[in-house]
Amino acid sequence: MEQELIEKFTKIVGDAYAITDQALIAPYLLEQRGLFHGKTPLLLRPSSTAEISSIMRLASQTCTPIVPQGGNTGLVGGQQPDESGNSVLLSMERLNKIRCMNLEGNIAVVEAGVILQDLQKKVDESDRFFPLSLASEGSCQIGGNLSSNAGGTAVLAYGNMRELCLGLEVVLPDGRILDDLRFVKKDNSGYDLKNLFIGAEGTLGVITAAVLKLFPRPKGKAVALVGLCSPAKALGFLSLAQSHGVGMLTGFELMGKFSLQMALDYKMCEKSPLEHEHEWYVLINISSLQSEDEALSVLSIILEEALKDTVIEDAVIAQSLKQQDFFWQLRESISSAQKLAGGSIKHDIAVPTASIPDFIAEATLIVEDIIPGARVVCFGHMGDGNLHYNITQPIGADSAAFLRLWAQINHSIHSLVMHYKGTFSAEHGIGQLKREELRTFKSPVALDIMQGIKKTLDPLGIMNPRKIL
Amino acid sequence: MEQELIEKFTKIVGDAYAITDQALIAPYLLEQRGLFHGKTPLLLRPSSTAEISSIMRLASQTCTPIVPQGGNTGLVGGQQPDESGNSVLLSMERLNKIRCMNLEGNIAVVEAGVILQDLQKKVDESDRFFPLSLASEGSCQIGGNLSSNAGGTAVLAYGNMRELCLGLEVVLPDGRILDDLRFVKKDNSGYDLKNLFIGAEGTLGVITAAVLKLFPRPKGKAVALVGLCSPAKALGFLSLAQSHGVGMLTGFELMGKFSLQMALDYKMCEKSPLEHEHEWYVLINISSLQSEDEALSVLSIILEEALKDTVIEDAVIAQSLKQQDFFWQLRESISSAQKLAGGSIKHDIAVPTASIPDFIAEATLIVEDIIPGARVVCFGHMGDGNLHYNITQPIGADSAAFLRLWAQINHSIHSLVMHYKGTFSAEHGIGQLKREELRTFKSPVALDIMQGIKKTLDPLGIMNPRKIL
Numbered sequence: 001m002e003q004e005l006i007e008k009f010t011k012i013v014g015d016a017y018a019i020t021d022q023a024l025i026a027p028y029l030l031e032q033r034g035l036f037h038g039k040t041p042l043l044l045r046p047s048s049t050a051e052i053s054s055i056m057r058l059a060s061q062t063c064t065p066i067v068p069q070g071g072n073t074g075l076v077g078g079q080q081p082d083e084s085g086n087s088v089l090l091s092m093e094r095l096n097k098i099r100c101m102n103l104e105g106n107i108a109v110v111e112a113g114v115i116l117q118d119l120q121k122k123v124d125e126s127d128r129f130f131p132l133s134l135a136s137e138g139s140c141q142i143g144g145n146l147s148s149n150a151g152g153t154a155v156l157a158y159g160n161m162r163e164l165c166l167g168l169e170v171v172l173p174d175g176r177i178l179d180d181l182r183f184v185k186k187d188n189s190g191y192d193l194k195n196l197f198i199g200a201e202g203t204l205g206v207i208t209a210a211v212l213k214l215f216p217r218p219k220g221k222a223v224a225l226v227g228l229c230s231p232a233k234a235l236g237f238l239s240l241a242q243s244h245g246v247g248m249l250t251g252f253e254l255m256g257k258f259s260l261q262m263a264l265d266y267k268m269c270e271k272s273p274l275e276h277e278h279e280w281y282v283l284i285n286i287s288s289l290q291s292e293d294e295a296l297s298v299l300s301i302i303l304e305e306a307l308k309d310t311v312i313e314d315a316v317i318a319q320s321l322k323q324q325d326f327f328w329q330l331r332e333s334i335s336s337a338q339k340l341a342g343g344s345i346k347h348d349i350a351v352p353t354a355s356i357p358d359f360i361a362e363a364t365l366i367v368e369d370i371i372p373g374a375r376v377v378c379f380g381h382m383g384d385g386n387l388h389y390n391i392t393q394p395i396g397a398d399s400a401a402f403l404r405l406w407a408q409i410n411h412s413i414h415s416l417v418m419h420y421k422g423t424f425s426a427e428h429g430i431g432q433l434k435r436e437e438l439r440t441f442k443s444p445v446a447l448d449i450m451q452g453i454k455k456t457l458d459p460l461g462i463m464n465p466r467k468i469l
Numbered sequence: 470m471e472q473e474l475i476e477k478f479t480k481i482v483g484d485a486y487a488i489t490d491q492a493l494i495a496p497y498l499l500e501q502r503g504l505f506h507g508k509t510p511l512l513l514r515p516s517s518t519a520e521i522s523s524i525m526r527l528a529s530q531t532c533t534p535i536v537p538q539g540g541n542t543g544l545v546g547g548q549q550p551d552e553s554g555n556s557v558l559l560s561m562e563r564l565n566k567i568r569c570m571n572l573e574g575n576i577a578v579v580e581a582g583v584i585l586q587d588l589q590k591k592v593d594e595s596d597r598f599f600p601l602s603l604a605s606e607g608s609c610q611i612g613g614n615l616s617s618n619a620g621g622t623a624v625l626a627y628g629n630m631r632e633l634c635l636g637l638e639v640v641l642p643d644g645r646i647l648d649d650l651r652f653v654k655k656d657n658s659g660y661d662l663k664n665l666f667i668g669a670e671g672t673l674g675v676i677t678a679a680v681l682k683l684f685p686r687p688k689g690k691a692v693a694l695v696g697l698c699s700p701a702k703a704l705g706f707l708s709l710a711q712s713h714g715v716g717m718l719t720g721f722e723l724m725g726k727f728s729l730q731m732a733l734d735y736k737m738c739e740k741s742p743l744e745h746e747h748e749w750y751v752l753i754n755i756s757s758l759q760s761e762d763e764a765l766s767v768l769s770i771i772l773e774e775a776l777k778d779t780v781i782e783d784a785v786i787a788q789s790l791k792q793q794d795f796f797w798q799l800r801e802s803i804s805s806a807q808k809l810a811g812g813s814i815k816h817d818i819a820v821p822t823a824s825i826p827d828f829i830a831e832a833t834l835i836v837e838d839i840i841p842g843a844r845v846v847c848f849g850h851m852g853d854g855n856l857h858y859n860i861t862q863p864i865g866a867d868s869a870a871f872l873r874l875w876a877q878i879n880h881s882i883h884s885l886v887m888h889y890k891g892t893f894s895a896e897h898g899i900g901q902l903k904r905e906e907l908r909t910f911k912s913p914v915a916l917d918i919m920q921g922i923k924k925t926l927d928p929l930g931i932m933n934p935r936k937i938l
Binding site: 102104106107148149151155160162167172176178179181182185187188190191196198200204211216243248352353355381384386422424426427429430441442445447448452453456 | 571573574575576617618620624629631632636641645646647648649650651652653654655656657658659660661662664665667668669673680685711712715716717758759819820821822823824850853854855889890891892893894895896897898899903907910911912914915916917918919921922924925926937
């Protein structure tokens with residue numbers, strides 16, 4: 001990149017916020033799974049929508065690729081520049097203001113660089129609730145959550161990031177600002193542009209701010225870890241919980257035996273919270289707007305009913321906030337725990353919830369056929385039909401040889417998913433990692449429309465290039 | 470239109486389903502408010518996606534405008550051809566199959582021409598529930614509901630049509646078929662195309678089928694008509710109902726005194742269900758998945774609490790299914806009743822729910838200032854912030870002179886709505902009626918993106934031309 005261009009970009013954000021020192025840039029290029037090794041000559045850290053508008057205007061005048069980055073927690077490489085070293089990296093971290101919070105209207109206008117956990121806390125202090133909840137919430141940012149249409153554990157009750165957003169402010173690739181910061185839930189005044197930018201992984205524009213929905217803060221919650229014998233029983237348990245806990249079921253996570261065991265080992269627990277071992281586990285979360293007592297009483301009714309009907313084998317209710325947190329930490333640490341067990345081939349799939357038992361059975365046969373001894377780490381958001389169906393290498397196997405089967409296993413599992421009219425990317429997106437899968441499994445007509453939209457909004461192809469498409 | 474072209478279209482659907490007799494076409498050109506007087510030389514009534522694909526292929530080869538039409542109940546003229554007489558009218562009524570119903574998965578795959586009420590009944594027979602509910606449900610069709618992103622009275626609990634749809638099948642303007650009939654709630658595999666076609670009023674393609682969400686059928690409901698003194702009190706009542714009826718509040722409709730009186734007159738009721746007259750009314754609906762008793766008990770708690778706190782002035786609970794229906798009919802007949810009271814200037818607006826009291830007060834001052842004696846007919850989906858803020862002419866005034874103020878009143882009310890970050894079209898869409906308002910109140914950047922998308926998907930401009938844009 002020519003020095004003159006770097007200086008022009010620098011002038012927009014100021015010397016202190018245009019970084020060319022590779023040592024300072026390095027953390028932004030670190031990708032947590034080690035799958036992508038991007039390069040950039042320049043990291044920009046603007047502080048306002050106006051600055052981003054100027055950056056994009058200059059980028060479009062000079063045909064410079066721009067890669068927006070939030071908290072750098074994405075799992076598909078969408079936030080990383082490619083290895084050409086031609087792209088400018090645009091960190092959103094300084095757009096970190098909550099512009100306003102309207103408590104009566106249950107609305108917050110939030111800039112893209114606000115860290116999710118910071119928003120959760122701020123909202124909590126105002127006796128409201130922002131439900132999005134992810135393992136990476138301590139560092140991921142609202143802009144990234146929107147650009148990846150983040151999911152997580154609260155989707156069951158509150159929806160994806162898409163459902164939590166009422167309006168957007170977006171800087172287009174040519175620098176123009178789309179101000180669509182609407183405050184209303186219903187709006188039929190023309191094409192739905194909001195949902196086009198949400199989930200577009202920064203390939204159509206830079207989301208700079210959003211109007212987010214707030215909710216009444218639950219007054220209490222109750223959490224239980226439940227042991228059961230099969231995914232079919234888990235499905236029955238889900239249905240029971242839904243009918244007895246109307247409006248109160250706020251978490252329903254499935255975990256296979258091996259997933260929980262890995263999490264317990266990772267947390268260095270010698271003893272499981274449940275007395276005996278079970279083939280499958282469910283982490284269930286009940287929230288009440290009234291009181292902790294109500295949450296506890298509804299959870300108890302659900303568990304009693306389920307035990308009576310032998311839908312579940314055993315259950316333990318968390319006895320303190322600390323224990324509630326611990327149960328959730330077990331669930332959230334499965335991904336980290338998996339790293340210690342060797343090579344891992346991952347799937348972020350969704351199938352209709354009712355098909356989960358069949359899917360797991362069939363998928364596991366496929367895996368055992370291709371890699372005898374491979375260990376299935378199956379866990380996830382059962383209530384949404386969304387499973388992280390991961391495969392850990394057989395004990396003692398060669399990790400590199402195992403990982404060479406990535407594409408073959410992916411293809412087989414994703415083909416099965418398509419048979420169920422499901423998806424090969426339920427919540428993590430496409431980024432760089434799943435571009436091939438997109439070409440394989442998305443209909444050519446859909447791909448063509450996507451290409452057309454990309455070309456319309458970003459005719460120069462400078463907006464996060466070679467991501468998704 | 471040349472005879473040769475008419476014959477080619479006729480060949481696709483068969484002689485019986487290509488209508489050129491203007492007497493037979495007339496009902497399709499009748500627009501319920503009498504605002505639009507479209508013409509067409511040819512009405513096509515295809516029976517399959519394949520036929521529609523052939524129609525669109527021929528249309529794009531010959532640059533023939535196509536206007537898709539569902540149940541012809543739209544309120545903005547989106548389903549009507551223009552007066553040029555160049556467009557072919559495409560009735561979807563014969564695509565009326567429910568392709569499949571997956572009860573375990575709570576999913577139905579439904580063709581565009583299925584009448585909403587037919588779907589509701591079919592689903593009800595299977596002990597499930599499809600929540601979309603509109604005054605026109607006896608004749609409106611699923612394709613029209615999708616193309617207009619229909620709202621109605623159940624949005625509060627279940628969302629708009631957008632939220633009720635998991636996937637679409639769409640015939641593009643060039644005849645290609647987009648098969649995006651997904652069965653899952655979570656899908657981050659590329660741009661969100663579904664939401665682009667939903668609410669596009671047939672200007673980007675022809676929706677031919679959809680995957681719709683089904684819900685557990687409520688076992689009982691309880692309905693009350695409530696009298697209160699102000700919109701501010703109604704807001705307090707809403708908040709009370711939401712916190713005591715978590716997951717059970719399935720309707721919350723506001724009606725002004727004059728709205729209810731008109732509905733009572735229309736229904737030829739001499740006596741209101743409530744003993745005294747009130748300035749404002751709320752129709753509240755509580756549903757239970759367990760039993761009618763539960764619904765009734767929750768409603769009673771809400772009403773007692775509200776009476777105790779003087780949030781409401783009086784309430785009457787419907788004592789039978791018949792009376793429940795009657796209360797709802799009062800609400801649903803306001804529009805029809807309004808026709809009898811003379812000229813009417815209408816607004817389908819949304820503002821943040823918390824701003825409704827202020828909005829009503831300010832809007833009413835505006836109206837009284839422009840047209841002294843005009844009568845405000847204000848009613849609608851308060852829980853969604855969506856009001857039908859209509860103006861009926863002063864008693865004895867000249868209707869034509871009154872209606873000449875349409876644009877001025879619209880502009881003033883819609884300007885107020887924009888001040889509240891709301892919308893001038895909450896649920897009815899743009900069609901032909903609100904194209905000017907769209908140009909006035911939508912940001913130029915948003916309009917430009919919409920134009921770009923239209924051009925990408927429909928480069929010849931044959932798909933429902935001069936609607937929305």
